Amino acid sequence: IGPFFLLLAFYLQLGGGRSALETGLVILPYSIASIVASGVGVQLAARAGRALLVGGAVLLAASQALLLPVVRGGDPSWWALALPMVVGGLGLGLT
Numbered sequence: 001i002g003p004f005f006l007l008l009a010f011y012l013q014l015g016g017g018r019s020a021l022e023t024g025l026v027i028l029p030y031s032i033a034s035i036v037a038s039g040v041g042v043q044l045a046a047r048a049g050r051a052l053l054v055g056g057a058v059l060l061a062a063s064q065a066l067l068l069p070v071v072r073g074g075d076p077s078w079w080a081l082a083l084p085m086v087v088g089g090l091g092l093g094l095t
Contacts, residue, residue, distance in 0.1 A: 009023050012026060017075075022078075026078055027085065029085040030089040030092075031089060032089065033088075035093065037094050038092075041095075056090075060092060060095065062087055064088070066084040
């Protein structure tokens with residue numbers, strides 16, 4: 001996760017010309033979704049077990065698949081990046 005955010009920050013700041021604050025705002029949906037999903041994941045862990053981990057990992061992979069066409073299209077807007085960030089945050093929180 002660390003290298004992903006480092007490269008995303010470089011991409012948004014150096015490639016997209018965003019400020020550090022704007023880059024942080026792009027990453028904010030990831031953080032919020034991760035916090036929410038981790039609370040839900042703790043409650044589901046006893047019942048779901050491994051399926052919860054697998055589901056979280058699938059969501060993480062899906063977020064990367066959603067992010068690829070967004071970043072290939074040039075300089076993406078905050079709204080275009082929000083969905084992949086939320087999906088990734090949910091996946092990380094469940095995992």
